[in-house]
Amino acid sequence: MVTTEADKIRSVLSTIYDPEIPVVTIEDLGMIKNVYYNKDRKEVELKPTYTGCPATSMIKLLVRQALDAAGYEDIKVKISIDPPWSTDDISEAGKRKLLEYGIAPPSPTIDVRALQTGEVTGVECPSCGSSKIKLVSAYGATPCKAQMQCRSCLEPFEYFKCFSTNE
Amino acid sequence: MKDHSRHITLLILADSPLINAQRLSEWTGHAPQLEIDIALTNMALDKLGHARLLLQYAATDEEGDTDEDKLAFFRDVREFRNWNLTELPDGDFGVTIVRQYFFDIYQEMLWKQIKENSNDTHLQGIAARVLPEIKYHLNFSDMWLERLALGTEESRERVLNAINELWFFVPAVFLNTPEEVNMIKDGFLPDMKTFQKEYTNTVRQRFNDLNLPLPSHPVHDKSGKEGYHTEHLGFILAEMQSLQREMPGLEW
Numbered sequence: 161m162v163t164t165e166a167d168k169i170r171s172v173l174s175t176i177y178d179p180e181i182p183v184v185t186i187e188d189l190g191m192i193k194n195v196y197y198n199k200d201r202k203e204v205e206l207k208p209t210y211t212g213c214p215a216t217s218m219i220k221l222l223v224r225q226a227l228d229a230a231g232y233e234d235i236k237v238k239i240s241i242d243p244p245w246s247t248d249d250i251s252e253a254g255k256r257k258l259l260e261y262g263i264a265p266p267s268p269t270i271d272v273r274a275l276q277t278g279e280v281t282g283v284e285c286p287s288c289g290s291s292k293i294k295l296v297s298a299y300g301a302t303p304c305k306a307q308m309q310c311r312s313c314l315e316p317f318e319y320f321k322c323f324s325t326n327e
Numbered sequence: 328m329k330d331h332s333r334h335i336t337l338l339i340l341a342d343s344p345l346i347n348a349q350r351l352s353e354w355t356g357h358a359p360q361l362e363i364d365i366a367l368t369n370m371a372l373d374k375l376g377h378a379r380l381l382l383q384y385a386a387t388d389e390e391g392d393t394d395e396d397k398l399a400f401f402r403d404v405r406e407f408r409n410w411n412l413t414e415l416p417d418g419d420f421g422v423t424i425v426r427q428y429f430f431d432i433y434q435e436m437l438w439k440q441i442k443e444n445s446n447d448t449h450l451q452g453i454a455a456r457v458l459p460e461i462k463y464h465l466n467f468s469d470m471w472l473e474r475l476a477l478g479t480e481e482s483r484e485r486v487l488n489a490i491n492e493l494w495f496f497v498p499a500v501f502l503n504t505p506e507e508v509n510m511i512k513d514g515f516l517p518d519m520k521t522f523q524k525e526y527t528n529t530v531r532q533r534f535n536d537l538n539l540p541l542p543s544h545p546v547h548d549k550s551g552k553e554g555y556h557t558e559h560l561g562f563i564l565a566e567m568q569s570l571q572r573e574m575p576g577l578e579w
Contacts, residue, residue: 210373210376210460211373211376211377211379211380211456211457211460212372212373212374212375212376212377212379213376214372241380241449241452241453241456242448242449242451242452243452243455244452244455244456245456246459296362297362297365297366298366298463298466298467299362299365299366299369299370299467300365300369301365302369303369303372303373307362321463323459323460
């Protein structure tokens, strides 16, 4: 099987970890939109996550540094918002890594209005697996996370907010 | 002469979240509870992100050398196109919540219309990005509106005062400026005038649930989108722009 340049570039990109959540890579998060490496086009297109996310600039810088170190100074790094990123783009491996780290991954069955009542369904405690979860706050340490607490083992944890664009 | 309608319309879309972000960030370290402090500052960051997307787009739409930073830091009051509602002082927490509620009901309607009906794919892309975040913001202000309205006598009184002061600035946002009229004709922007009734009904219905009145006093006929602002915007810009104006081009 032939490894193309694009494949090699993707494996360089998959070594870049999210600076805020250092257990998931930008590949896990689904931030790599496209990799072009041919005569006419040498580009990496990234999808930024949240609009105000301060880590986006950092990630762009890390991508630039990684590409340069691997000898790909000729590749342009572009940010593309079309189509927009959503939490659906996070890979299953990424969701597993989040859970192992203690952050509950986004749950598509959670209802934004449920954040109002404090009674959360569809989320499991990363420590004990219980689904009896209380919402502490819809806003956490970073704009992408909410604060929750397990009613069974009482451990507090963060929840990666579900942002699906299919609404 | 080049028609600047699209550029101005993008500034109209960008400036409201920008000024809203600036006001919300004033709560840093001063909110009634730590959780609220975190929420308001997170919301401010989201709004800033929305403004940045739109200012970046606006910058590419103009000839000459401009960028999101020049647009944010070197325009004066008359060139700002934010809804005057967003520049009003934070007041107490009740004022901030009512202001946010009025703003985000409108934002949700506006961006939903853009997402569904704009013929500009880039703007639709921005709509898809900002809508989920606006929903979280609206959830927050709606929830607090309910708690304050049905809370204590004092919280209710403060909410009533806030509504009386702020509603004055709301209806004018539905008046289209000449630039917006052009962009509506082009299919770039939805005609929000046709949604004014829906907006007022939505607010009125929610207020009925919470035993809150909608004022019937006369309202302002200037939204700020045309560049006519209250006395407050100058002070906001003086603080926001001071560093860049003192040392232009300064970077982290």
